[in-house]
Amino acid sequence: ETLQLANSGEITMGNKQASIYIEKVNTTSGLFFSSAFNLTDTDNWNPNKKDSVFWEADDNRIIDEARFGHSEEGGPDIVIRKSGSYLLVYNDVLEGGSVRANPRITVEVNGKKVPGAQSKAHYIRNAGGHSASSASLVFLLENLKADDVVTVSAAQEGGGGEVYAQEDALLTLQHRETLTLPDGDTSPPRIIAFQQILSSPSGRPVNGFSLVIQDMGLKLDDASLKASLDGRAVKLKVSRDGDKINISFMENRNQKTGHIWSQADIYFSDTGSNSHEKVFFGKAPPTPPPFDETKTQLALPLPEPPVIDGVIDLDGGESWIWAGGGPGESWRAEFDESMTDGIRGGAIGDKGAPPRDKQDLGIRMFAGYDADNFYIGVKVQDDNFFSDSADEESKNGNTWHDDAVEIFIDGDNSNLDTRDTSGNNPKVVGTGGQYVITVNNAYREQEAGNPGYGEDEAWYALVTTGDGGYDAEFRISMDTIGNPNPGEVIGFTVGVNDDNDGGVRERQILWVGIPHTEATYGNLLLEGKTYTAPKKAAPVIDGVIHTAEYAGAERTYVNPHNGIYDITVGDDSWDSSDQSFFAWVTHDYEAVYVAVDVTDPNVVTDSADAGTEDGQTWQDDSVEIFFDADDSNDAGRGTKGFEGQYVLSANGAWRDNEANNPKFGKAGDWFAATQRTGKGYQVEFKIKKSALSNPADGASLGFNIAINDDDGENGSRKSQLNWSGRPHSEFTYGRLILEEGEGGGPPPAISARLNDNGTVTVTFDGKLQTAPAVNGPWQDVNAASPLTISAEQAQQYGRAVR
Structure with missing residues (x-):
């Protein structure tokens, strides 16, 4: 039976069927069975250092002593007494209270890991009621020798924290006769193990994998064996051990080969002249520099400086509407009773109490710049504010105990673990620091080195209060924060103090991070990202990303830490394993091609039917691409030609209404295809240049990619992850440059x-x-x-x- 233990929502088998296998076994011959509640040295099943499972020797143990040896005191080692093959069946249920723990279970023979005999299915989100996970492992240990020792071990794979057995883990070993194939069998060779390798035995960073292929009725044609990583052919090391072929590749990861591979393509033929291809997906890489694994937002160039008068006038056309955070209410931190700390989009600092409701405390943020200054606006929702700790318009008082806005800047993105806040350290003065303004316009600049406050000084800020809250506007000179350039990332966060009754403050809301700890600040990207698409032969648009077809194109990686991420429901955790993507863009004489490889463990398409047009694709798992073909940087979406939004969901539903309804199809203005993968789904797009007003080689277009994540709750999406910008707001888009070149020309006549x-x-x-x-x-x-x-x-x- 099945039982709902965490969040509600439907889980279906799709077009697949479940199966069950039951076998009656002889408990007196060829069998070992035992249970375990602990590891050998600890009861924590998520140890930093691998530890073996301790198998009990109680009354429930079953052991054929002619084939197995096991201590009468219990222990981790199971000794094989008779050579042969043994079927291993392992099951457990683990629970823990830490976020994103994922103990890895492995099987060893004589202390050496058995390739493929492992489980990484213990991911515990520790949110929404998800505090436990189970694992099941079935593996045939072939050709064991007498006196071989079998162990099962656990080790930390994901997040730290303690994880315990919810009930006994179970292990069965059953002696099996060696597989004998009948004469004339034409079963092809099979891949029995694959493992990504990211570190060498000595611990140095590497890129590689190991692979084991087993001959069956048909044998592997060794000369046909080939492999590529992300479309790049690699040279393999091959050795035979009986009917098994051990294959490996390893290279150092340095500046040239620094990225971790995401897709391995394996090709081989057999002695029956049959060709085989298998695709494996690698572990998601870390967030690429200069981005840190925090949060990211945009600071956008402003057409004119805003007036620093303490009033963020959005309706009056003040330039804040063109700032990062301007479109909609995309950059905010506000009360949400479903959150543990009561805040969505931010966090409570200094262990303060959550706000009572949205009127008690919430913030919306804006960031922009021009050649000389950096501008920050913060709209604060607060129905009760005090200013009794720092006198009105005073300097460097106890502003943190009053209602106040604090801006933290790491202008050179140095990511110091602890910033010197004395204001006297020349290594940090001039690269930012802390800038504070209270509701009575007391200011604090000591932690920024006292650069000088005033309308004509290094920085200036004003607050104006009103019913239900106040606005804070800042101008900080670029000289004061190290003169960052467009395209660069600075460390940045916003803190808002809340004093409800005088005296010390009740709480502080932070967008992200810890005050004065630069390594925890968010990433603020000035202007946006740029991608240069090479001109080359067109890929086949079939929904399967063969990386060789995109060779020469940059593989860009976007996750919740370096993309513009908006999570509207759920647990508010910024988790790369739940949503991330790789993307490639190329072009030829006819079209622009975009490939998006999405990581999403729970693909849901319950709003727009498969193969339909202009349904509610944004509520499903889907990929959206946006073009500002004339580079007009409009506030909304443009209407020139078919520029706008093109969408394909994971079930093949498409939407082009916001691109002025071009014709969809292989011979149409645009086409897209999708396929499911072992870690999510892939989408390939072809957008004809004629639909984009025929951009020339070398042209620069506004461009963005967004993926929607629907985890199946309430029929609506949970979150959206953008490459660079906000949907339907052209001025926020990144840049796509169509590289000039001889490749991708028209076919010869x-x-x-x-x-x-x-x-x-x-x-x-x-x-x-x-x-x-x-x-x-x-x-x-x-x-x-x-x-x-x-x-x-x-x-x-x-x-x-x-």
Whole structure:
């Protein structure tokens, strides 16, 4: 039976069927069975250092002593007494109170890990009631020798914290006869183990993998074995051990090969001339620098400086509407009773009490800049504010105990664990610090080195109060924060103090991080991201990303830490394993091609039916791409041609209404296809340049990619992750540059004319190739265009190539 233990929502089998296998076993012969509640050295099943499971020797243990040895005191080691193959079946249920713990279970023979005999299914989110997970492992240990020692171990794979057995773990080992294939069997070779390798035995960073293929009725053709990582061919190390072929690849990870691979493609043929291909997906890489694993927002160039008068005038057209945070209410921290600390989009600092409701405390943030200054606006929702600790318009008083806004800046993104707040350290003065303004306009600048406050000084800020809250506006000179350039990332966060009754403050809301701890600040990206798409031959748009088709294109990686992330429901955790994506962009003479590889363990499409048009795709797991084809940077979406939004959901529903309804299809203005993967789904797009107002090579277009995440609750999406910008707000988009080049040109022309004398004249661009059949093999013809072919020549197929 099944039972709901965490959040509600439907889980279905899709078009698959469940199966069950039951076998009656002889408990007196060939069997070992035991249970465990602890590891050998601890009862924590999530240890930093791998520890073996301690198998009990109680009355429930079953052991055929002719085939197994196990201490009468219990212990981790199970000794094999008779050579042969043994079926291992392992089950457990673990629980823990830490976020994102994921104990890894492995099987060892003589202390060496058995490739493929592992489980990483213990992910514990510790939110929404999800505090436990189970694992099941079934593996055939083949060709064990007498005196081999079998152990099962646990080790920390994900987050730290303690994890305990909710009930006994169970282990069964059953002696099996060695597999004997009948004569004439044509079973192909099978892959029995695969493992990504990210560190060498000595601990240095590497990129690699290990793979084991087993011969069956048909054998592996060793010479045919090939592999590529992210489309790059790699040289393999191959060795045979009986019917098993051990394959590995490893290279140092340095500045040139620094990124962790995401996709491995394995190709081989067998002795029956059958070809095989298998794709494996790697572990998500860490957040790429200069971004830190916190949160990211944009500071955007402003058309004119805002007036620093303490009034954020959005309705009056003040330039805050063009700032980062301007579109909608996308950058906020506010009360949410479903959150443990009462805040969504931020956190409570200094262990303060959660606010009572949205009127008690909430903030909305804005960030912009021009050549000389950095501008920050903060709208504070607060129905009760005090200013009794720092006198009105005073300098460097106890502002933290009054209602106040604090801005923290790490202008050189140095990520110091502890920033010197004395204001006297030349290593940090001039790169930011803390800037504070209270509701009575007392200010504090000591922790920024006292750069000078005033309308014509290094920085200036004002607050104006009103019913239900107040606005705070800041101007800070670029010189004061280290003169960061457009395209660079600075460390940044906002803190708002709340004093409800005088005296010390009740709480502080922070967008992210810890005050004066630069390593915890958020990432503030000035202007946005840029991607240069190479011009090359078109990929096949089939929903399967063959990285070789995108070779030469940058593989960009976006997760909740370096993308613009908006999580509207759920647990408010910023988790790369729940939502992230890789993307590639190329172009040729005809179209722009976008490939998006999404990591999402729970793909849901319950709002827009498969294969339908203009449904509610944004509520499902889907990929959206946005174009500002004329680079107009409008406040909303443009209407020129078919610029706008193109969407494909994970079930093939599409939406182009916000792109002015271009024609969808392989021969249309645009086309997209999708396929599920072992870690989520992939989408490939083709957008014809004619739909984008025919941009020339070298053109710069506004561009964004967004993925929606629907985890199946209430029929609506949980979150959206953007590459650079906000949907339908062109001025927030990143830049897509269509690189100039010779690749990706139009296909060479070829034509044939039958002459009156029976000859055929072939006119072609490039060079001519001929073949006896339409699928080849093709051979070059040493001839120039035009070429006349006699009537007596045998029939051939012809093509032109460059």
